[in-house]
Amino acid sequence: MNRPESRRVNASTDSHQARGAGRPRPGANAASAPPTGIERWALARLLGLAGNPPVRFVLWNGVEVPASDPPPLAKLQVRDRRTLWQLLSNPELRFGDAYTRGDLEVEGELVECLQAIYRAFPAIGEQSGLYRGIQRWRNRAGLNTLAGSLSNIQRHYDTGNDFFKLWLDEQMVYTCAYFPSPTLTLEQAQQRKMDYVCRKLRLQPGESVIEAGCGWGALARHMARHYGVTVRAYNISHEQIRYARERAAAEGLGAQVEYVEDDYRNIRGQCDAFVSVGMLEHVGRDNYPTLGAIIDVCLAPHGRGLLHSIGRNQSCPMNAWIERRIFPGSYPPTLREMMAVLEPSGFSVLDVENLRLHYARTLEHWLARFEGHSDEIGARYDEAFTRAWRLYLAGSLAAFATGWLQLFQVVFTRSGENAIPWSRAHLYEGEP
Amino acid sequence: MNRPESRRVNASTDSHQARGAGRPRPGANAASAPPTGIERWALARLLGLAGNPPVRFVLWNGVEVPASDPPPLAKLQVRDRRTLWQLLSNPELRFGDAYTRGDLEVEGELVECLQAIYRAFPAIGEQSGLYRGIQRWRNRAGLNTLAGSLSNIQRHYDTGNDFFKLWLDEQMVYTCAYFPSPTLTLEQAQQRKMDYVCRKLRLQPGESVIEAGCGWGALARHMARHYGVTVRAYNISHEQIRYARERAAAEGLGAQVEYVEDDYRNIRGQCDAFVSVGMLEHVGRDNYPTLGAIIDVCLAPHGRGLLHSIGRNQSCPMNAWIERRIFPGSYPPTLREMMAVLEPSGFSVLDVENLRLHYARTLEHWLARFEGHSDEIGARYDEAFTRAWRLYLAGSLAAFATGWLQLFQVVFTRSGENAIPWSRAHLYEGEP
Numbered sequence: 079m080n081r082p083e084s085r086r087v088n089a090s091t092d093s094h095q096a097r098g099a100g101r102p103r104p105g106a107n108a109a110s111a112p113p114t115g116i117e118r119w120a121l122a123r124l125l126g127l128a129g130n131p132p133v134r135f136v137l138w139n140g141v142e143v144p145a146s147d148p149p150p151l152a153k154l155q156v157r158d159r160r161t162l163w164q165l166l167s168n169p170e171l172r173f174g175d176a177y178t179r180g181d182l183e184v185e186g187e188l189v190e191c192l193q194a195i196y197r198a199f200p201a202i203g204e205q206s207g208l209y210r211g212i213q214r215w216r217n218r219a220g221l222n223t224l225a226g227s228l229s230n231i232q233r234h235y236d237t238g239n240d241f242f243k244l245w246l247d248e249q250m251v252y253t254c255a256y257f258p259s260p261t262l263t264l265e266q267a268q269q270r271k272m273d274y275v276c277r278k279l280r281l282q283p284g285e286s287v288i289e290a291g292c293g294w295g296a297l298a299r300h301m302a303r304h305y306g307v308t309v310r311a312y313n314i315s316h317e318q319i320r321y322a323r324e325r326a327a328a329e330g331l332g333a334q335v336e337y338v339e340d341d342y343r344n345i346r347g348q349c350d351a352f353v354s355v356g357m358l359e360h361v362g363r364d365n366y367p368t369l370g371a372i373i374d375v376c377l378a379p380h381g382r383g384l385l386h387s388i389g390r391n392q393s394c395p396m397n398a399w400i401e402r403r404i405f406p407g408s409y410p411p412t413l414r415e416m417m418a419v420l421e422p423s424g425f426s427v428l429d430v431e432n433l434r435l436h437y438a439r440t441l442e443h444w445l446a447r448f449e450g451h452s453d454e455i456g457a458r459y460d461e462a463f464t465r466a467w468r469l470y471l472a473g474s475l476a477a478f479a480t481g482w483l484q485l486f487q488v489v490f491t492r493s494g495e496n497a498i499p500w501s502r503a504h505l506y507e508g509e510p
Numbered sequence: 511m512n513r514p515e516s517r518r519v520n521a522s523t524d525s526h527q528a529r530g531a532g533r534p535r536p537g538a539n540a541a542s543a544p545p546t547g548i549e550r551w552a553l554a555r556l557l558g559l560a561g562n563p564p565v566r567f568v569l570w571n572g573v574e575v576p577a578s579d580p581p582p583l584a585k586l587q588v589r590d591r592r593t594l595w596q597l598l599s600n601p602e603l604r605f606g607d608a609y610t611r612g613d614l615e616v617e618g619e620l621v622e623c624l625q626a627i628y629r630a631f632p633a634i635g636e637q638s639g640l641y642r643g644i645q646r647w648r649n650r651a652g653l654n655t656l657a658g659s660l661s662n663i664q665r666h667y668d669t670g671n672d673f674f675k676l677w678l679d680e681q682m683v684y685t686c687a688y689f690p691s692p693t694l695t696l697e698q699a700q701q702r703k704m705d706y707v708c709r710k711l712r713l714q715p716g717e718s719v720i721e722a723g724c725g726w727g728a729l730a731r732h733m734a735r736h737y738g739v740t741v742r743a744y745n746i747s748h749e750q751i752r753y754a755r756e757r758a759a760a761e762g763l764g765a766q767v768e769y770v771e772d773d774y775r776n777i778r779g780q781c782d783a784f785v786s787v788g789m790l791e792h793v794g795r796d797n798y799p800t801l802g803a804i805i806d807v808c809l810a811p812h813g814r815g816l817l818h819s820i821g822r823n824q825s826c827p828m829n830a831w832i833e834r835r836i837f838p839g840s841y842p843p844t845l846r847e848m849m850a851v852l853e854p855s856g857f858s859v860l861d862v863e864n865l866r867l868h869y870a871r872t873l874e875h876w877l878a879r880f881e882g883h884s885d886e887i888g889a890r891y892d893e894a895f896t897r898a899w900r901l902y903l904a905g906s907l908a909a910f911a912t913g914w915l916q917l918f919q920v921v922f923t924r925s926g927e928n929a930i931p932w933s934r935a936h937l938y939e940g941e942p
Contacts, residue, residue, distance in 0.1 A: 494913030
C-alpha cells in the first residue's frame with residue numbers, strides 16, 4: 079500500500095462526516111469559480127450512466143447535482159474543480175483517489191452509500207459498451223509476471239503485520255470466514271472456515287498438503303494441529319512468511335508445517351491435498367492454465383483439491399481503484415473463468431459453494447474492528463492511508479452485500495476418482 | 511428409437527455371450543477371406559489410439575488382434591470384413607451399430623469391458639488432434655431447431671411408456687437418482703432425489719414452479735404433493751405428457767399440476783422456482799443463452815433455480831453412437847459451458863454438486879431391471895432394439911463409473927439476492 083505523505087492531518091476517527099468540502103483551497107481562485115452548465119450536465123450524465131443512485135453531489139460552491147430529486151441517502155461533497163474533472167474522466171478510479179485525499183467526502187453512512195451505488199449500477203450486460211470499453215482500456219491491468227506478482231503482493235501484504243493485527247482475528251486470517259450462524263464471533267467463524275475447508279478436503283492423519291498462497295499461515299497450522307497432516311505452504315510475502323514461521327515454531331508445529339517464501343509457479347513435490355484460499359483472485363486469468371498444470375503435477379492420483387476465490391457472476395475487471403491502489407493485478411473470475419484452471423487438466427469438480435454473504439459478514443467484523451482502532455491507526459499512519467483502507471473495507475463489504483462480488487469454494491479430484499463420499503452430509507455432522 | 515426389423519431373432523436374455531460371431535454369412539465368400547496384414551495392422555493401430563484397452567479382437571476366421579498380449583478382460587468378436595472396415599472408419603459410431611446388429615459380440619462381462627475401454631482411453635487433451643477432428647466432423651450433430659428437437663425427443667421418449675415401465679422406478683423417473691446411502695432401493699433413491707431438489711430450491715407452500723422438461727411428470731407431482739406448490743411442467747414428448755396428465759388426475763393433483771405439451775422456448779409466465787432436471791443435455795450449446803433468457807423472464811426477483819444435467823470434465827461431443835442412435839442432438843456440457851445459460855443474465859450460482867456416481871448406481875439398477883425383464887423385452891421388441899438398449903445402459907453406466915460423464919446440479923438465484931441460508935446444513939437435517 080502506498081502511503082502518500084501529503085496533507086497529513088489527524089484522522090477523523092469516529093465519523094465519516096465531511097471535513098474539507100466547501101472550504102476552497104488557498105490560492106485556488108480560478109479553480110474555485112462556480113461550476114459551469116456543462117460541468118453540471120456532465121455530472122448528471124455520469125449519475126445517469128451509474129443508474130442514478132440515491133446520492134447527491136454537492137460542489138465546492140454549494141451547487142447540488144441533481145438539484146431536484148427526493149432527499150438523497152448520502153451527499154458526496156466535491157472539494158474543487160480538479161476533483162470534479164477527475165471524477166468525470168475516470169470515475170471508477172478517481173472516486174477512490176479523491177476520497178483518499180479527502181477531496182471527496184461522503185456525508186452519510188459510508189457502507190450504505192456504497193451499497194446504494196452498487197445496487198443502482200447497471201448490470202454488466204446493460205452497461206453502455208463504449209463506456210465499458212473506455213473504462214477497461216483506461217484501467218487495464220499489468221501482467222502478473224513473477225517479478226510483477228512479487229511487487230504487487232509486497233505492496234499490499236507487507237504493509238506491516240502490526241497493522242493487520244489491529245483488525246483481523248487472532249489467527250490473522252485475511253480471507254472470507256464461514257458463518258453457519260451469523261452470530262458467531264470473527265474468531266469462531268475463521269476457525270469454522272478452516273475446519274470446513276479441511277472437511278471438504280477430507281484430510282486424513284499422515285497426509286501431505288500443499289497450500290498455495292498461505293497468508294500468515296493460519297490454515298496450515300490448523301490442518302497440522304487438528305488433522306495431523308504435514309503442510310508445505312507457499313507465499314511470496316516476506317513479512318507474512320516470517321510471521322508464519324515464528325508462530326508455527328512457537329506453537330510446536332515447526333516439524334509439520336514448512337513455510338516456503340516462493341511463488342506458486344515454483345511449487346514442487348507431491349501432495350494428497352492441494353489447497354489455495356484467497357490466492358486465485360491475485361493470479362490473473364492468463365496464468366490459470368499454469369496453475370492448473372502445477373496442481374496436475376503435484377496432486378496424487380487419489381488427491382483432493384480446493385480453490386477458494388473471490389469471483390463474479392459476470393465477467394468484468396476488478397474495480398479500477400481496488401486494482402490500482404489496493405490489490406494490483408487482482409481479477410475476480412466468474413465460475414466459467416475459474417474452470418480454466420481445472421478443465422485443461424481434466425479435473426472433476428465435485429462441489430462449488432458460493433459464500434458471498436459470509437464475506438460481507440467478515441468485512442463487517444473487519445470494518446468494525448478497524449473503526450474501533452481508528453485512534454491507534456490515525457496515530458501511526460497518515461490520513462490518506464486510513465481513508466483508503468476505510469474505503470477499501472467498506473467498498474468490499476458493499477460489493478459482497480449487493481452481489482457485485484462472489485466467493486466461490488470449488489472442490490475437485492482427478493477425473494474418474496471414485497473414492498468420494500455419497501453425500502455432503504459429513505460436512506455438517508457433529509458441528510457445534 | 512429406431513427399431514430395425516432385420517434379423518429378428520429371440521434375444522439371448524441371460525447372457526452377453528457371443529452368438530453370431532465366427533459363423534460366416536451365407537453367400538459372403540469374398541467378404542470372408544482371411545484378414546490381410548494391413549487390416550490387422552490397422553486394427554492394432556486403432557487399439558493404440560484407444561489407449562490399448564485390455565480387450566482382444568477375434569476376427570471372422572479366428573485371427574486375434576493383438577495376438578501376443580496378456581489374457582484380455584474381454585474378447586470382441588468381429589463377424590465379417592464389412593464390420594471391420596466400418597469399425598476402422600468410424601469406431602465411435604460403428605462399434606454400437608455393429609453390436610446392435612449382432613455383427614460385433616462381446617465375450618465377457620459387458621459393463622466391465624466398456625469400463626476397461628473407457629479407463630484406457632486417452633484423456634481429451636492427450637488424444638490425437640487429427641483423430642478428434644475427423645471424429646467430430648464425421649459425427650457432427652444436427653441443429654436443435656424447434657422441429658428438430660421434437661423429432662429428436664419423440665424418437666427416444668415416445669418409444670412407448672410400457673417399455674420404460676419395465677425398468678424404471680414406479681414413479682417413472684428417467685434421470686439420475688440420489689443415493690445418500692448406496693444401499694437404497696431405486697424407488698427410495700428417486701424419492702430422495704426429488705426431495706433433495708425441492709430442498710435445494712427451498713420450496714414454500716403456495717409458491718409456483720416452472721419445470722422445463724418434465725419427463726413423465728414425477729417431480730412436478732412430488733413438489734405439489736409434498737411441498738404444496740403449483741407447477742407448470744413442459745415437455746414435447748406427447749406420450750410422456752399424456753401419461754403425466756392421467757397420473758396427476760388419478761392422484762388428485764390435477765388442480766396443482768399443469769402439464770404443457772410444448773418446447774421450453776415457449777415457456778411463459780412467472781414462477782418462484784425454475785427447475786430443469788435432465789433437459790439441458792438435450793438443449794444443445796447454441797441454445798443455452800436462449801434458455802437463460804427464458805429463465806430471466808420467468809423467475810421472480812426472489813426466485814430460485816436448479817439445473818440438473820449430464821456433463822463433462824472437458825469439452826467433448828457426446829459419444830457418436832449415443833448421439834446418432836439414442837439421443838439425437840444431445841451434448842453434455844462442462845461446468846464452464848453450462849455457465850452460458852446463467853452468466854449472460856447475471857444469475858448467481860450458489861451451489862454445484864456433482865452426482866456422477868449416483869448416476870452410475872442408478873444405471874446399475876436400470877440395467878439389472880432391464881436384464882430381469884429381458885424375456886418380456888425380447889418377446890415384444892426385435893433383437894437389435896434389445897441389444898441397442900443394453901449397450902446404451904451398460905455404456906452409460908461405464909461412462910459415469912469411469913468419469914467420462916458427470917452429473918451437475920446447479921442452484922442459482924438472481925444476483926444480489928440475500929434471502930439465502932447461511933449454510934447448506936438444512937439439506938441434510940431430518941433425513942431418514
